[in-house]
Amino acid sequence: MENQDQSAEKSTLAFELIELKPDSYNHLEPDNLVGELQRLLINAPVEKIGKHVSQIKRVFDTKLKELKEKEKEAFLANDGNEIDFHFQSKSAKDFQELYREYRQKKEAFRINFERQIQQNLQTKQEIIEEIKSLISTEENINTTFSQFRDLQAKWRETGPVPKTENDNLWANYHHHIERFYDFLDLNREFRDKDFKHNYDEKIKIVERAEALINEDDFQQAYNELQQLHRIWKEELGPVSKEHRAGIWERFSNATKVMHDKRQEFQKKRDEEIQTRLTQKKEILADFKREAATIANSHQGIQAQFKKLVAIRESFYQIEGVPYSLQKSLIAELKKQFGQFSKAKNDFYKNQKKEQKNRITQKKELIAKAESLKDSDNFDETTPLFIALQKDWKAIGPVPRKIGDPLWKAFKATCNYYFDRLHGNTKVSKQKQSPLDKVFNERSHLKKQMEEVMAEIRQLENNLEFFNSDDTSNPLIASVLKNIDKKKLELDKLQEQLKKLNVERNKLQKEQEEAAAAEEPIEAEEEKSED
Numbered sequence: 048m049e050n051q052d053q054s055a056e057k058s059t060l061a062f063e064l065i066e067l068k069p070d071s072y073n074h075l076e077p078d079n080l081v082g083e084l085q086r087l088l089i090n091a092p093v094e095k096i097g098k099h100v101s102q103i104k105r106v107f108d109t110k111l112k113e114l115k116e117k118e119k120e121a122f123l124a125n126d127g128n129e130i131d132f133h134f135q136s137k138s139a140k141d142f143q144e145l146y147r148e149y150r151q152k153k154e155a156f157r158i159n160f161e162r163q164i165q166q167n168l169q170t171k172q173e174i175i176e177e178i179k180s181l182i183s184t185e186e187n188i189n190t191t192f193s194q195f196r197d198l199q200a201k202w203r204e205t206g207p208v209p210k211t212e213n214d215n216l217w218a219n220y221h222h223h224i225e226r227f228y229d230f231l232d233l234n235r236e237f238r239d240k241d242f243k244h245n246y247d248e249k250i251k252i253v254e255r256a257e258a259l260i261n262e263d264d265f266q267q268a269y270n271e272l273q274q275l276h277r278i279w280k281e282e283l284g285p286v287s288k289e290h291r292a293g294i295w296e297r298f299s300n301a302t303k304v305m306h307d308k309r310q311e312f313q314k315k316r317d318e319e320i321q322t323r324l325t326q327k328k329e330i331l332a333d334f335k336r337e338a339a340t341i342a343n344s345h346q347g348i349q350a351q352f353k354k355l356v357a358i359r360e361s362f363y364q365i366e367g368v369p370y371s372l373q374k375s376l377i378a379e380l381k382k383q384f385g386q387f388s389k390a391k392n393d394f395y396k397n398q399k400k401e402q403k404n405r406i407t408q409k410k411e412l413i414a415k416a417e418s419l420k421d422s423d424n425f426d427e428t429t430p431l432f433i434a435l436q437k438d439w440k441a442i443g444p445v446p447r448k449i450g451d452p453l454w455k456a457f458k459a460t461c462n463y464y465f466d467r468l469h470g471n472t473k474v475s476k477q478k479q480s481p482l483d484k485v486f487n488e489r490s491h492l493k494k495q496m497e498e499v500m501a502e503i504r505q506l507e508n509n510l511e512f513f514n515s516d517d518t519s520n521p522l523i524a525s526v527l528k529n530i531d532k533k534k535l536e537l538d539k540l541q542e543q544l545k546k547l548n549v550e551r552n553k554l555q556k557e558q559e560e561a562a563a564a565e566e567p568i569e570a571e572e573e574k575s576e577d
Contacts, residue, residue, distance in 0.1 A: 111136060241284060334355060
C-alpha cells in the first residue's frame with residue numbers, strides 16, 4: 048500500500064475515532080473495509096485503534112468468505128469441481144498488507160513503551176534524590192521552594208513507570224515530600240501557602256468525587272474517580288493538620304459509595320455476561336446439531352454451508368464476553384466447522400471419483416454399441432441394444448459438459464442400428480399383414496419414446512448441478528427450454544401410439560370376426576359332404 052509521505056498530511060485531516068458499537072463496520076464491503084483500516088493507520092495512534100481493527104478484521108474475514116462461497120457456487124454451477132477451485136482477491140492481499148503494518152506498528156509501540164517507562168522510572172528516582180538534596184541546601188528559602196515546585200511539576204509531567212515499581216516509588220517520593228515540609232516548618236509563610244494551595248485543590252477533588260455518585264454513565268464516572276485518586280496521590284502535597292482528617296474522610300466516604308455502586312454494577316455486568324455466554328452456548332449447540340450430518344447433494348451441502356456460516360456469524364456478533372470465558376467455546380466452534388469443511392471436501396472428492404467411474408462406464412457402453420451396430424443378426428442384436436440403453440439409464444448423471452457429447456455419440460450409434468433394423472423390415476413389408484405392420488410401427492414408436500424420455504431424464508439430472516432456481520440464469524433457462532421441447536415431442540409420440548393402439552384393436556377385432564364368420568361355413572360344407 049502507498050503510505051509514504053502521508054504522515055505529513057495528518058495535521059490537515061479532520062479525524063476522530065467513531066464510537067465503537069458491535070455492528071459499527073458491518074455495513075461496509077471488503078474494499079471499503081480496506082480503506083477504513085488504511086485511514087486508521089494513517090490518522091490515529093496505534094495504541095488507540097486496537098478494538099476498531101479487531102472488529103474490522105472480523106467483518107472483513109466474514110465477508111471475504113461469503114464472496115469466496117459465491118464464486119465457488121458459480122464455478123460449481125458451470126460443472127467445475129471444488130478441488131479445482133482457486134479464489135483470488137486483491138482486497139484480501141491489500142488487507143493483509145495493511146494488517147501486517149498494523150501489527151508491526153503495534154509491536155514497535157510496545158517496545159518503545161517498555162523503554163519509556165524504564166526511562167520514566169529513572170527520571171522519578173532522580174527527582175526523589177533532588178528533593179532529598181533540597182533539605183540540606185543552604186540557598187535562600189525562596190529559591191529552594193521554587194526548585195521544589197519545579198521538581199513536583201517535573202514529577203507530574205513524567206509518564207508512568209513499571210507497575211511492579213509504582214507503589215514503592217510513590218511511598219519513597221511521599222516520604223521525602225513530607226520531610227521537605229518538615230523542613231519548611233522553619234518558614235511558616237511558604238508552608239502555609241502550600242498547605243492552602245493543596246487544600247483548595249483537594250476540596251475540588253472531593254466535590255467532584257461526590258458529584259460522580261449521581262452520574263448516569265457509571266463506568267465513565269468510576270474511571271474519573273481513579274484519575275482523581277491519582278491526582279490526589281501524585282500531584283498534590285499535604286494540607287494542614289486541622290483539615291487533614293476531615294478532607295480525607297469526605298473523599299474516602301465518596302469513594303466508598305462509588306465502590307459499593309461498582310459492586311452492584313459489576314454484579315449486573317456479570318449477569319449480562321452470563322446471559323451472553325449462555326446464548327453463545329446455545330448457538331454452539333445449534334451449530335453442532337446442524338453440522339452433525341452432512342447433506343448428500345451439492346445443493347443440500349451449499350444450503351447447509353450457508354446456514355452454518357450464518358450461525359457462526361451470530362455467535363461472534365454477541366460481544367461483551369471476556370475471551371477467557373468463551374475460549375473453549377470458540378475452540379469447539381472452530382473444530383466443528385473444520386470437521387464439516389473436511390466432510391464437505393470429502394463429498395466432492397468422492398463425487399468426482401464417482402463421476403469418473405460413470406464416464407468410464409458410458410464410454411464402455413458406446414464401445415459395445417459401436418461393435419454391434421453393423422450386425423445383421425437382428426434377432427440376437429436387438430435385445431442387446433435394448434439392454435445397453437437400460438444400462439445407460441442406470442449409470443446416472445455426469446457433468447453436462449462431458450455428458451452431452453457422450454450421449455450424442457451413444458444415441459447416434461443406437462439410431463444407426465435401429466435405422467438399419469427398420470430398413471430391413473421394409474423389405475418384407477409386402478409380406479406382412481396390416482396387423483403385423485401396426486405391431487412393427489408400435490415397436491419402433493415405443494423405442495423413440497424411450498429415447499425421448501431418456502433425454503428428458505438426462506436434462507432433469509443436469510439441473511441438479513445448479514444450486515439456484517433462478518430461471519433468469521441463461522444456462523438454467525436453456526435446459527428448461529429443452530425439457531419443454533422434449534415433452535412436446537413425447538406428447539406427439541404418445542398421440543401417435545394411441546392412434547396405433549386404436550388401429551391395432553380395430554384390426555384385431557376384424558380378424559376375430561373374420562375367423563368367427565369362417566367357422567359356420569366350414570361346418571355347413573362338411574355337413575353337405577356327408
